[in-house]
Amino acid sequence: MTTTRPPARPARPKRAARPAETPAGVHLRVAIPDPHRHLFALTLTIHHPSARQRVSLPVWIPGSYLVREFSQHLQNLQATQGGQAVAVRQLDKHSWQIDAQAGQPLELRYEVYAFDASVRTAFLDATRGFFNSTSLCLRVAGQTAQPHTLTLAADDLPAGWRVATGLSPEQADADGRGRYRAADYDELADCPVELGTFWQGDFEACGVPHRFVVSGAGAGFDGERLLADTRRLCEAQIRFWHGDQAPPFTHYVFMLHASADGYGGLEHRNSTALICQRADLPPRSAAARATTPLKAADGYTTLLGLISHEYFHTWNVKRLRPAEFAPYDYAHENYTELLWFFEGFTSYYDDLFLRRAGLIDNLAYLQLVTKTANQVLQTPGRHLQSVAQASFDAWIKYYRVGENTPNATVSYYTKGALVALCLDLTLRAAGTGSLDDVMRHLWAACAGGPVREADIARALRAVGGRSFARELRDWVHGTDDLPLTELLRAQGASVDRDKAPLAQQLGLRVSESGGITIKTVLRGGAAEAAGLAAGDEWLGIEIPPPRRGQPAEAWQIRKLDELPLLLGARRRCTAIVARDRRLLRCELVWPEEPVQALRVGPADAQRLQAWLAP
Structure with missing residues (x-):
């Protein structure tokens, strides 16, 4: 997309000359002297500093709740x-005081090391x-x-590099190199x-x-x-959100980096930064394009x-x-109990819109x-912590x-x-409306701005025409399981129970790359009762002999799905694990009632259509 310069303004009558004014605000110039050093070189100009000017760098980025x-x-x-050089004194872990005089432009020069390929920080090579x-x-x-x-001037960037950002250009060339403007620091911070x-x-x-824009993808994907x-x-x-009305942004930028093994995203006001695996991009082939709707397990669906x-x-x-985020406090944690709404409800609608856009069918959804x-x-922790508490504890x-x-x-x-x-x-089910209506009502009632739980209620x-205080108390602030089965069946879905995957039956989460390594032992499961622990390498099993006096059978195992074949109808075995280079024997008893999923x-296609139709 070509970025053009603003149109020339009409000529104005000449006025008497007057002294040039110093521009207002703050200007940041970003340069890349040598990308192999992974260092951005920054020049920050403060046109009207205060005496003993203080500056600071944020300790977190909105949307990612960790200092x-x-x-x-x-x-x-x-x-x-x-x-002339002026003194710089560090005040704490992220702020400095500059021994400046008021009124005269102040220039700060510094470097930032950038080698984090996530969407949250900075990267350069x-x-x-x-x-x-x-x-x-x-x-x-x-x-x-x-x-x-x-x-981001052409002279400051490697040859041939282009620029993509949600910021509005003041003066930029066809490749986006030039000067951009933000109304304030919040807007600058919100435009990667x-x-x-x-x-x-x-x-x-x-x-x-x-x-x-897509980086790192190669030429084989179907753009x-x-x-x-x-x-x-x-x-x-x-x-x-808006029917036939305009959305609250004039342009939008997707920035996707394709890597060998990555996944993630971070939202912004008119852009987003994304990471995916290269294999998840759509391949350029007629056969692949004809495979619609997509399957739930497809990487491209993800x-x-x-x-x-x-x-x-x-x-x-x-x-x-x-x-609590209005305004953001960049120096400290910003606590809220509402991430279940802002992240959770967004997680509900992300897949639902795949169905509504016709990209997947009812079965895949x-x-x-x-x-x-x-x-x-x-997740056993669901009975220990409410989703509101989980929101507050995100940090x-x-x-x-x-x-x-x-x-x-x-x-x-x-x-x-x-x-x-x-x-x-x-x-x-009550026939009073839907969550769609709630979201749009909330948008209008809160004027697209700050929200409290009382606003959601x-x-x-x-x-709904009634109070939902009980549902919010039980589902948001409580730790009981949700009434999924009855609600889904009432809306035209079938709900059955299958035997859970083998690791789940044993109460484990494992890695099976080159052997079995235990990552997590879930509370209340057979593995916890046997004494298995996170970090154990599960090497093999011993099976009691069918008759007294016969030797036990000992087997090396490399994957969990080998266990049923080796055990047959027997429910007991001894797990042999390596922990801290010691070999341990853990007596494992298979659960009598299989864990279900x-x-x-x-x-009912008609009822599902009312819920899932585009």
Whole structure:
């Protein structure tokens, strides 16, 4: 997509000359002297500093609820004013005081090491660059509400590199190199930048220009299909929120990096940064394109679900957002109990819009519901922690995954999605409306701005015609299981129970790459009773002899699915594991009642159509 310069302004009558004024606001210039060093070179100009000016770097990025200490990568901070060096004193882990005089432009020069390929921070090598300004741009105390400009000039970038960002250009060439403008620091922080020789394509959704850039993909993927399918998702979501009205953004940018093994996304006000596996991109072949609708297990379905999720966030968390986040505090954790709504409800709608956009059929959608339901049901921590508590604890639990995480917490993404499902089906069963109506009511009532749980409760009452206090108490603030089976069956789905996967039957989560390594021992399972522990390498089993006096059978195992063949009808064996280079024997008793998993499928096409139809 070509970026053009603003049209020339009409000539004005000449006036008497007057002294030149110093520009207002803050300007950041980003340069890449040598990408092999993985260092961005930054020049920050404060046109009207205060005396003893303070600056700071955020400790977290909105949308990713973990203190990440971005300042650990900042180095060599120096300051000059009027061509003379001025002293810089560090105040704490992420802020500095500059011994500046008021009124005279202040220039800060520093470097940021960038070698984190995630969507949350910054990355730079000879193949591409990417950054969020929360990792690069210092916040200027007293001036965060002032306009900020960002320059990515051709002379500062490797030859042939282009620029993609949601920021509005002030002056940029056809490849996006030039100067960009943000109304304030928040807008600058909310517009990541992709740099490199990426693939790009464009489309319009409901009249709004959308740009899609892909780095790291190679030449073998079907870019036209990716654009067409993304357009269908975008149009379905814009119409969901606004009907025939315009959305609250004038342009949108998808920035996708394809890697050997990666997955993730981070939402922004008019853009998103995404990571997928290269194998998940749609291949360029007629046979592959003819495989529609997609299957639930397809990697491309997973990618489209990620795109759908981050795009839905454009409304649900970037505009509608927790009242505690208005405004953001970049220096500390921002606590809220509402991530079950902002992440969980978005997780409900991401897959639902794959169905509504016609990219998957009813069977595939219900298989995705099955996957989500079983992820929650296979998490013992759901009985220990409510989804509201999980939201509040995101800063110390969700992003700090350990071997005990499934036993101690529940995901506000997956259980939040099931809460949304249950509320939607409850409203539909009563014939008073749907969760769609609740979301649109909330958008209007909160003017697309800060949200409290009381606002959600009022929207549910307005659509449902009654209080939903009991459901919010039990489903959001309680730890009992949700009434999935009855609600799904009432809406035309079949709900059956299958034997759970072997690891789940034993109460385990394992890695089976080159052998069996235990990752997690789930609370209350057979593995915990046997004394197995996270980190154990499961080497083999001993099976008691069928008759007294005969030797036991000993077998090496490499995968769990070898166990049923070796055990047959026997329920007891001795697991031989290596722990800290010691061989241990753990007496394992197979559970008498097999652990079960849900399987959701279509039953009544007419009722399903009312729920899932585009």
